[in-house]
Amino acid sequence: MEQHDRIHVEIPAKPEYVSIARLTVSGVANRLGFSYDDIEDIKIAVAEACTNVVEHAYPEGGSIYLACYIYDDRIQVVVADQGKSFDIKDVESRLGPVDAKKPVGDLKEGGLGLFLISSLMDKVEINEDNGVMLVMTKYLYESGVEESVDGISSLQSEQG
Template identity: 65%
Template sequence: MTHSHIDHIEMSIPAKAEYVGVVRLTISGIANRLGFSYDDIEDMKIAVAEACTNAVNHAYHEEGNVKIACDLYEDRMEIIIADNGQSFDAKDLQGKLGPVDSKQPIGDMKEGGLGLFLISTLMDKVQIHDEAGVVLMMTKFLRKNEVEEHVDGISSLQSEQG
């Protein structure tokens, strides 16, 4: 079953550390609206802040912008963070993105190798592309159905035992 695309949101911030919090708040608000759990939202906020900080550190010397895009689906949220200051097309990027190898530092993320490792532990899927700047795509799945199934499983177990 393919889950339909709901919305696409894009924002651009100056490559300055003081704007990272704005992105965190925005992602938090969007994730909350989609129905993500508190814990998942906290994980997403940390991952996004980490990715934005890496992007800011990578792009600041060019006084560029960091671009953030969110694609919302019924079952997940995809967040793309790009530090090359160019506009990006998520569809175009899909084919270029590869898996993150935490043992293989990327570009200026050498010191942020831990950051990249942290991001991949907090998000469900992380992909990277580093041709003209670094583009990071992070996916978090909405676990509504799993929770409902889990709750149903517990209640049926209890009724059998009762």
């Protein structure tokens, strides 16, 4: 399906600016006709992703890059940084599973952010080619969710 519009925002990677990202995605999702519950899920997922950038990407400051890609049947939200990258396999081995279908009790401390994001969004992908890029998709109608989508996967570099 064809992408229609995109919104790009760059904000300082500081806790006091995470609300700007939440407000941005809330406004876009509301305009697209998402339900109140879906908008809340998107806002929480984006806040978690931005908080991860604030806490882990930049020891001395930097920017959070937020992009919303609008389609007829979904919104795709990208949260990216150009700070300290991480290897998803290493993260999984240290933090436990990030698949939303696995029990929360299997997670070690610190793994709840990715778990929460994957449980709130319909599809979550990570690309770490240059910094970290988290791509989160929420379908407007549940029928758009693919049967095979299950939590977090690696995103091929064609997205970058």
